[in-house]
Amino acid sequence: MxxxxxxxxxxxxxxxxxxxxxxxxxxxxxxxxxxxxxxxxxxxxxxxxxxxxxxxxxxxxxxxxxxxxxxxxxxxxxxxxxxxxxxxxxxxxxxxxxxxxxxxxxxxxxxxxxxxxxxTGASDSMTRAEKLEAIWNMTPVELRGTARSADPETGWAEHRGKRTILVNAGRHDAAFRLLDDLSDLAIDECLSKVRLRRS
Structure with a gap:
């Protein structure tokens, strides 16, 4: 955990x-x-x-x-x-x-x-952990889950139970990724998509 x-x-x-x-x-x-x-x-x-x-x-x-x-x-x-x-x-x-x-x-x-x-910190004062929590909470239930060792294609046996989200939903390269492994760029893209949906 x-x-x-x-x-x-x-x-x-x-x-x-x-x-x-x-x-x-x-x-x-x-x-x-x-x-x-x-x-x-x-x-x-x-x-x-x-x-x-x-x-x-x-x-x-x-x-x-x-x-x-x-x-x-x-x-x-x-x-x-x-x-x-x-x-x-x-x-x-x-x-x-x-x-x-x-x-x-x-x-x-x-x-x-x-x-x-x-x-009262910097304008973008969320820590990486806070950003990941926000992404998890804003991702629809059907686009998130946990890694299962039963799926041999993912090779995630050692990550069993860790949180995953679907990135690039609706595109040909859509795939589930470990939430904790998202790059800083991917995190910023996920958060910006949410801000656009709200505006």
């Missing part, structure tokens, strides 16, 4: 309401993960819009609430729950969602600090 940074951005741009709910459940179909553990979600975050923030605030009574953040009273799994943030960055109010493991009571504050640090 790939080691993740403690806090990681999993979507480039602002999530739509539909994307937000998809990201709430993005790990549910992974057979290698314990569905009762919130570990796969813990530390993931992404930007949402104001309407989604206020919708979620009104959905259930918050587990806790203070200026600029609240936590959902319904846990994702284990000690992991959704925390929503309203953060002013460079004079503009922005809204975020993150999964925090509340076994560490400071987790919401640490995530808030990580979001601010990330979003």
């Amino acid at each position: 790939t080691a993740h940074p403690p806090f990681r951005k999993v979507l480039d741009g602002v999530a739509t309401r539909e994307q937000m709910f998809q990201l709430f459940n993005q790990h549910k179909d992974n057979p290698d993960l314990d569905p009762f553990s919130g570990t796969p979600y813990s530390g993931e975050w992404f930007q949402i819009d104001a309407a989604s923030y206020h919708f979620m605030l009104g959905l259930l009574p918050p587990l806790f609430q203070r200026t600029g953040l609240f936590g959902m009273s319904e846990f994702k799994a284990g000690n992991v729950t959704s925390v929503f943030f309203a953060i002013r960055i460079r004079g503009r109010e922005r809204w975020f969602h993150g999964f925090c493991d509340l076994t560490d009571r400071q987790s919401p504050d640490k995530m808030r600090a990580a979001i601010i640090a990330h979003e």
Whole structure:
């Protein structure tokens, strides 16, 4: 299993309401993960819009609430729950969602600090790991999967269970590639295609 940074951005741009709910459940179909553990979600975050923030605030009574953040009273799994943030960055109010493991009571504050640090960095401040997570999350389910050792053509026996995506979909050279092996150029191309679809 790939080691993740403690806090990681999993979507480039602002999530739509539909994307937000998809990201709430993005790990549910992974057979290698314990569905009762919130570990796969813990530390993931992404930007949402104001309407989604206020919708979620009104959905259930918050587990806790203070200026600029609240936590959902319904846990994702284990000690992991959704925390929503309203953060002013460079004079503009922005809204975020993150999964925090509340076994560490400071987790919401640490995530808030990580979001601010990330979003006030360079204009393209996503790390390679964050870009790969964003590509995975934005790739339609039918165009992604995991490497199987049963397929002799791929030679991926040693990569069994690692994430794969279809690159160059719709072209004659379309092929599944290991997500972690994408070149920097391929990563930038994948992210630019998503930005074009949104514009």
